[in-house]
Amino acid sequence: MKYSIILICSFIVFTLISSCKKDDDSPVDNPINPPPLAEEVAEDYEALKALYNANPNNTLNWDLDDKTLKSWEGLTIKNGRVTEIRIPAKKIQRFTISIFTINELKTLGFADNEIKEIPPQIENLTRLEVLNLENNQLENLVEEIKNNAGLKLLNLKGNQLRELPYDMDKLTALATLNIEDNLLIKIPYEICILEENGTNVLKNPRTTCDLVNYHYRGLKALYEVNPNNILTWDLTDTTMANWDGITLTPEGTVLYIELESKGLSIIPDEIGNLIGVNLIELDRNAIASLPDEFVKLKTLQYLYIDENSLTSLPNNFGLLTELLQLDLSDNLLVNLPESIGNLAELTRLVLTRNLLKKLPESIANLSKLQSLQAQYNALEILPINIGNLQKLESLNVFDNFIEIIPENISDLQNLSSIYISNNKITKIPSGVSQLNSLSVFDIKGNPLEGPFTTELCDLYISGILQLDSNQLTISGCPTP
Template structure:
């Protein structure tokens, strides 16, 4: 019985063992990429499907995509062995700018690496897409010039202003991606004759273009656009011109007559450069450029035959071009508030000039040729550093105003006595100790004479020849007396002799019947002549800082008639 049980047990174990062998599963070891492609429906940049080549022996996959394909974001379609897996996964966007490793994992866990490379076809494109001459790259061009391209004829034409330098123009060229061009762009090239450009595609094929550049005459508008291009664009005072407006007469400061510019008034616009082609404005009569930032004026300015007024006050000019002497029609020249150290001798050619103002510069002299400007009526060189005057200044017989105050004059030429039409003569703040004898004899038209703040010790007796004089400034000198001839100035209204060393006044002061202001402060006067009370038109009498203690009653009574009497506290009216 025991033996039967053992036999049955053995048979049962054998049956179980046989059943286990029948249930065991064999896992696949297949791990191949059988197909690899880029489908156009999955990749927007592709116009057709791209099938890759698989080298199973080398475990490499290669694909060729068209030029321009963005290989950094391709989505491949991958077929692999049954039950295998691949990484990166199928239909996943991958960067193929470099070779990519794909790992295929079999069902049994074994792996196989494939190296996938995507190459881009070489471009056949060889076009010139854009051809320009940039103002920033080419002298004589103030705005970018776009050439006209004819792709069918492979020709390019451009028109540049006559100011452009054809033998050395630098073009800016746009060509097909991947292509090259010869001659290269932005290289100075001689366009005075036809130029051939060869464009070479990435695949080595070529295209030849013929370039022709012609010059066109400048217009008034071109010159204004040059000025505009040289002015600041981010300034509150910039030129507010609308270059799209074909009518220039609507531009600020521009006057146009019959299509030509006749006046330019452009103050305080920050303009730094006046183009040399300013002479294109041949009808220009008035040019106003005060308060800008000009450091020089072009020589071509002298080619404006109709210019009558030039105003370049308050710039940064250090010199005037000699060609300014060619402005033979000019009447008015304003060059004040610059840094001029001299005026060119050629200024003597301006025989129609009436007004010359050169205030607050650094002139040390005036050219003798200035005496040739017989038409001059106003000569203003106030506040310079002029040491002496040419004798020829006496030839300016039409001069009415001569302003020489705040210079460094120590003497005057006798020729000034010839200026018989002179009405205003300003010589204040110099170092004059005397006036030439007889210099005042013929200045009978003079109405204003400033001799203040010099070193004068006396007033010449011939001052009584100035019968039309209305204002006489003698303050700030070293006068010890006022000559009796002062009483002959019957038209004098203002007399200032303050800040001198006067100890008394002549009684003849009472004969200056039209006198309205008598300024005597800061002298050494001890009394006032009673005759002052005869001055029925006197409005102001200033005797402060003298040694006067008693004022005649008759003079004090003039206060009742409106006299403004300025006196020290210790100066009392006579009772």
């Protein structure tokens, strides 16, 4: 019994000692030692504290002693990080650079404050989706805003903006842009491009997109990328009124570009700025390629780029669906894109003196084509469905390596002239005699096999079929 009492007393003493030790040493219950903040949470706190201190007249109800930020108005915190800041009408006058280190921010809302500028460091907010600066005192917008690629809403209504940066069309995710109630008269045409691509652009009726300046920047880029050009343009004249080779519309936009033999070798991406241009002549230069942006010239009807050094065309060249005439002669083209068959309005195609071995089968889709010139190439075959070119009047393919004339050439009832001399043709399709509009069929210099049919001899006798002396000998046709 005595030993039992001793054991019980010992247990009670041990329990009391353990309890006292826990009260003395445990960090959990000690309010003087709260759990440490994660490093990133601490950075968000310091960034917002700096904003608070940089605006001494602010009316924010923030407790700077609360480093968890949980009691701070206007903040949304997820997983310990600040993702949204919405603090309207709090007399904020300036941003601090530190605010743009809060890299989880998706929403930045400072409407109805007194902010005059946005630092370029805004581009660091790579997750930013909403930027609301309505009713502030902004006088300009930094170019770096174009790098906030995820931006969906940009509200700049009610500021003092007189101009906007170029390249805002890079904000391809932008759903809404509000620039109402500013001092804007002319805005970059890139904003019109945003609008055309589906962005809801809210602006005052007097605010219009500046197509003249957009054209000016396109031609200025052409000038600057070719330092050896012999153009006499005064780049300080943004109206382009006295620029040689440039014809303007009454509104001052570019209508015709005629720059033959001007020492040009590079066409810059900015050529795509020339929206609305009708004619471009760039022959006798040293141009080796066209940028993909060239196909933005959707109203282009006449393109003459002969006597250059082109080796290919953009794959989507067929987007130039208004083209009527296309001259690519005297280049170094080895192939043409299949999309060329989409040039539904094309009436004249000149491919003379290139390195083409074949023509795309899609050329047979050019239902309005009247003249096809592809002489002095390396053509081995004509498009199988050439008979689809129902409007074709003139076919010039002499001095190539063509072996066969497709039988369906007889379907080309508007064809008046065929020049196919100096190839490797051995047989003339009998249907040629059915081409009622044919006035010239020059096939000299081909290894034809005879004898000819009566119908072909009749073509020869009538002066339509033109033969050399060797061909006449094997033809069996009587001399007229």
